[in-house]
Amino acid sequence: MSGVAAFRFTDDQREYQRWVRDAxxxxxxxxxxxRVDRELVRTLGELGLLRGLFGGGAEPTDAAAVQLCLLRETIAQISTEAETALALQGLGSYPILQSGSAELRTRWIPAVISGEAVAAFALTEAGAGSDAAALRLRAERDGDGWVLTGEKLWISNAPDADIYTVFARTTPDAGARGVTAFAVPGASAGLSGEPLDMLSPHPIGRLVFDGVRVPADAVLGEVDRGFAVAMRTLDLFRPSVGAFAVGMAQAALDATVTHVRERQVYGAPLASQQAVAHRIADLATELEAARLLVYAAAAAYDDGGEPEQQSRRSAMAKLYATEAAQRIVDGCVQLHGAAALRHGHPLEHLYRDVRALRIYEGASEVQRSIIARNLIGREYTR
Incomplete structure (x- = not known):
């Protein structure tokens, strides 16, 4: 396994991070x-923050993973809801930018960047979450177009999105090789859905495709090659999920350092107890390790190179950073005590929000399988 040079931020990257924070x-x-907070999405567009999802431009080559991570980590420290809204815009629209026709890009990408159109990534089904190759939503040829029939579940921004990147089965019994990606407008006839009530108030729902017809130019990339579209998107966004986790953990740790300095116990600051000080040191060290892994993976993505190595590093970054963030936020809650469990406390909010990161865009177990297959070989892993 080849190594990666130690990652260091450039002056431009630090300036970009400051700009995001100030904006x-x-x-x-x-x-x-x-539900989808359209006012929040429009505000993200008006502030110019959504443009950062695509490296500041609107061409596939402009999607800079390091910039995406800086954007997500910084906004996560300010508002997890805003960060989620921003990230979903990118996840839902990047396949269109990456693999859509010029007409599709012109129609949807400027509207996504401005915050006028809400995008969604529709991959997961009730029986096809981690096993994405088991998709059952059918796409059948109909003249010069396609008809989609079936359901999607746990889809972010559903059922309120304006445009969905939908992955459907076009060749039966072909596993990952028989999946095609489509751009499906939310207003399409036959498309309906319902919101789901989740632990944290994020817009997630179910979609029902009852003979939804889309034209031939709705195909993103090539027919039966949609799994590659999904993986290219996830390889870009997985390190940035780690950056989201790092931002949440940093916010929790910052609040906790302030708390242990100010909280008086037995006539002295809580921070004066060695057990507390050492716990803070351990949490900070784990956070820094997660941050370095995330940005090393993002830098490797931007540098190009072997796709399998990029997939492995992306999986490692998401796995470690999201698991670490769970431990860090939990440790911070412990040091705050009962106050952090009260509804409305910043730590209570982070404690609920951090849990989902270990599940979506590939659960931690899936990331371990990706890493193991890459290192050991597919013939030895399942």
Missing amino acids: ATGKLAPRGTG
Whole structure:
């Protein structure tokens, strides 16, 4: 396994991070309704933050993974709801940018960047979450177009999105080789759905495709090659899920350092107890390790190279950073005590939000399988 040079931020990257922080602080006010917050999405567009999802431009080569991680980590420290809204715009629209026709890119990408159109990534089904090759949503040829029939579940921004990247079965019994990606407008006839009530108030829902017809140019990439479209998108976004986790963990740790300095116990600051100080040191060390792994993976993605190595590093970054963030936020809650469990406390909010990161865009177990297959070989792993 080849190594990666130690990662260091450039002056431009540090300046970009400062710009994001200045642009976002005090200007993002989510409502937390569990549905798409269009006002929040438009604000992200007006502030210019959504443009950062695509490296500041609107061409596939401009999608810079390091910039995406800087964007997500910084906004996560300000508002997890805003960060989620921003990331879902990128996840849902990047396949269109990456593999769609010029007409599709012109129609949807500027609207996504401005916040006027809401995008969604529709891969998961009730029986095809981690096993994406088991998709059952059918896409059947109909003249010069396709008809989609079936359901999707646990889809972020459903059922309110304006455009969905949908992955459907076009060749039966072909596993990952028989899946095609489509761009499906949310207003399509026969497309319906319902929101799901989740632990955290994020917009997630179910979609029903009852003979939804799309034209031939709705195909993203090539027929039966949609799994590659999904993997290219996930390889880009997985390190940035790790960056989201790092941002949440940093917010929790910052709040906890302030708390242990100010909280008086037995006539002295809580921080003066060695057990507490050492716990803070361990949490900070784990956070820094996660951050370095995330940005090393992002830098490797931007540098190009062997796709399998990129997949492995992306999987490692998502796996370690999301698991570490869970431990860090939990440790911070412990040091705050009962106050952190009260509804409305920043740590209570982070404690709920951090849990989903170990599941979506490939659960931790899936990331371990990707890493193991890459290192050991497919013939030895399942």
